[in-house]
Amino acid sequence: MPYATARVLLLSLPLLSPVLPSGLPDAGPVGWSAGWSAAPSGAGRPSFYAEGPPGTALRDTVAVTNRGTRTLSVRLRASGAGLRVVFAATVLDVPARTRAEVPFTVTVAADARPGDRVGRIVVRDSAGRESGVRLLVRTGGPRLAALTVEHVAVHGHRIAYELVNRGTTDLVPRLAVHADGVLGVVLDRGPRLLPVRLPPGRRLALSEPWPDPPALDAVTVRLTVTAPGAAQATGRASTRFVSPGAAAGAAVAAVSAAAAAVALRRRRRDRSGRRPATADAGPRGALT
Helix, strand or coil, rough: CCCCCCCEEECCCCCCCCCCCCCCCEEEEEEEECCCCEEEECCCCCEEEEEEECEEEEEEEEEECCCCCCCEEEEEEEEECCEEEECCCEEEEECHHHHHHHEEEEEECCCCCCCEEEEEEEECCCCCCCCEEEEEEEEEECCCCCCCEEEEEECEEEEEEEECCCCCCCECCCEEEEECCCEEEEEEEEEEEECCCCCCCEEEEEEEEECCCCEEEEEEEEEEEEEECCCCCCEEEEEEECCCCHHHHHHHHHHHHHHHHHHHHHHHHHHHHCCCCCCCCCCCCCCC
């Protein structure tokens, strides 16, 4: 821990209490709560900001100011996905008229993708009141846009698929849909913007409606997805459509064709079985 031996700095404040308007709740600087406040240490910063490449430890200090007349007991914690925060102290007693400055580190994972991560430094007193200060961590590195479309499948009147962001930046994709049947094109939709934003590393299951698929056909569906800066991605699926009505019609046609074929074969056999009549020359004998 980088701050294992660090000390919390306690600074005495002037013996003055803030004057608050009568009948109004406490108001004051960032993170103000019931006579005490939490804010970034330094001159007038509204929030914490840190920036660095993956694998680095970023340092800052939170100031807890007790303007009351009694000792303030607080606990410190951090919230926010993908952020690892270590404080010099997580439990703290701040004397009256005193400001405590608590150093902390934010560690950026070695495999972190470039981009912004947002969290909060939260201070909670013994009465359950909390003050929070926004924490923004920006991870540097090359920005890569990469997108794939996977697991394409046709289910009745919809086309299911998954989009995967394999890059390092948020993507807003566009989708085009095309389907070919035995006799030609059965579906053709030009590119349109999807109402989604796909963060890096995320997988999103979506579906595209197909209200009027063919009744009887063998179809290949092709989905084409694009996003700014990313190469075009394509996914395919094949399926067969056989509706009950079309299947019944096909069965009747097959039976009719089979019956016609049988009748034709019988007629041909009957014609081939008839032999032309010839005169009976009688028995042949030897001449004498």
